Amino acid sequence: MRFSRKQIIGYGAALVGVALVTAVYKLLITGVNATTVALSFLLVVLFIASAYGLGSAILASILGMLCFNFFFIPPTGTFTVHDSQNWVALFAFLVTAVIASQLSAAARRRARDAERRREEVWKLYQFSRAIIATPDSETVMASIARQVVDLFDTEYCAIFVSRDGGCQRLAVAHKMQQAFEPPQSIIDEVFRTGRLQQAPSADGTQPVSYAALKVGVKPIGVMALISTILESETIEAIAGLVALALERARFLQEVSRTEALRQSDELKSALLASVSHDLRTPLTSMRAAVDNLLQNDVEWDKDALHEFHLIISEDIHRLTRLVENLLEMARIEAGELRLSKQWEVVADLVDDVLTRCADAIRNRTVRVDIDDAFPLVKVDSRSIAEALTNLVENAGKYSPPGSEILIRGRIRDDQLILSVTDQGPGLTPDEKDRIFDKFYRGQPRGQRRSAGTGMGLAIARGIIEAHGGRIWVESTPGHGATFTMAVPVEWRVAG
Structure with missing residues (x-):
């Protein structure tokens, strides 16, 4: 002995x-x-x-x-x-x-019983706090199952939910060395009756508790638990909290789905309003120019013919940019933006952008501040040029004729930093927070709303973020704005 x-x-x-x-x-x-x-x-x-x-x-x-x-x-x-x-x-x-x-x-x-109950109440409180803090996704249930195992020192916890006419396992966590699968017949019976049941495990060494997950009196799932220290009341309390977590996740998912639909409707309305306006305006002027050219009873001189051709060319360019922006936004939102990085000369890239933006910056003075010894950078020139084009077009759109637009480039901390500064009306603090949102168009003080879909800056942000960089604006109302984009790059000295 x-x-x-x-x-x-x-x-x-x-x-x-x-x-x-x-x-x-x-x-x-x-x-x-x-x-x-x-x-x-x-x-x-x-x-x-x-x-x-x-x-x-x-x-x-x-x-x-x-x-x-x-x-x-x-x-x-x-x-x-x-x-x-x-x-x-x-x-x-x-x-x-x-x-x-x-x-x-x-x-x-x-x-000892009082101390154990106090610990169980404290664990239930901690468990309820953890449930409240969890986000709304199915991975939450895996996290909750793990918390039940760790917090209540149980050997096994599995959560089953009602789907497609039966109970399917949603999450499981355990400390067991051998796999354990609760019998489906017991799961279905507990779900049907809503009553706590206990049965031995497959090897008969441990008791398995099956508790219905109920919201009110309606079962929504079943929890299987292996524990030798928890009483029935505690197991049912845990099941009640798990049921609340499951219902909360479903509710938040429904709210998120409803909010996504609402935002989708708003975006569709904004897109239709913006695109219809930007389609109607050039199409109207093009139709007028074409109708004039088709008039047989009028003999137009060379200057008039040139003006008509210029109108048609500019409007075709506007429509092309509109379609390009729509396609670019679709690629960004679908995550299909593919980057092909090559060694590029930044000054040449800026020159190409200025050529593309010739109409937008007409009657503005553009000054480029890029050192002749600027190093070569490894970037996706097409997408970087697209982002910079949107910044330059935005500057031309909101700055007055005769004003200066400054484009500056520099390398700092292995980042290519390009900025565009205009002398427009600037931005209010509220506009600075929203300026990169889709379909948002700034409202210059004392002027009519500028034409455009409000996609340019959103596209620029999507492109820069796809490069792992960031884009921001600095502005004071009445003193212009500076849009800056910074992209991590490899660089080397040219030559």
Whole structure:
């Protein structure tokens, strides 16, 4: 028979306690009556019973009775008990030991139960907080299953939800070395009845609890749990929180879907409004120019014919840019923007952009500040040129005729930084926050709204972010704006 450490300590405490009382009254305090000595031994028995349990208390009571009989009851020095009252004392010691140990054990058991319940309540609170903080996706259930295993020290947790007429497993987490698959028949039965069930695992070594996930009285799933320490009430409380998390995720997904549909409708309306205007305007002027050219009763001079041809050419260019922007935005939103990086001369890239933007920056002075010794950079020239084109067109659109547009390029911290500064009306703080949103068009103070779809700056942002860079604007109302894009690049000295 092997004794635990606590039992050994208890037996030792019984020996020491009885020996100490005997020594005190036999050697230090003499002449004390037998009743005082008996009560002292009784206190030792009570202490041992409350601290170390029944076995140690019985040992203390027997030792106390023997020492009381041998040292303090006449005739001393013998174990002979002449007086029947001494047998009563022995019986009192034993009864006291049993009752005190049982009461102490019950008190400790209640204390442990209270502490365990307090810990479970605290864990349930932490679990509920974790549920509230989780985002709305199906990966949430995997996270919740893992939290149940870790937080409540369970061996296994699986979450099943109602789909396509049956319960399908949505998430699982475990500490088990061997795979475990709950029987589908039990899952379906618990889902149908809504009642907690317990069944042995496949190898029969561990109990598996099956709790219905219910919102109100309606089951929406089932949770399977393997734990030897959780009570039924706690398991049902966990299942209730998991059900709330599942319903919350579904609700948030529905809200997100509704919001996405609403935003989609708004974007469609904005796109139709912008595109219809930008289609109607050039088509109207082109039709007028073509109708004039088709008039047989009018003989137009060379200047008029040139003007008609110029109108048609400019409007075709506007329509081409509109279609290019729509296609570019579609590629960005679909994640189909493919980058082909080559070594490029930045000055040549800027010259190409200015050629493309000739109509937009007509009657403006453009100054390019790029060092002749500017290094070669490895970029996707088509997309970078597209982003810069949108910035330059935006500057031409919002800056007054005769004003200057400054294009500046530099390399800093392995980043290509290109900026476009205009002398337009600038932006308010609210506009700075929205200027890169799709279909947003700034409103110059004291002027009519500028033509355009509001896609140019959004396209520029999408392109730059696809390069791993960033784009921003600095502006003060009435003092123009500077749009800057920074892209991480490889670079080398030209030559």
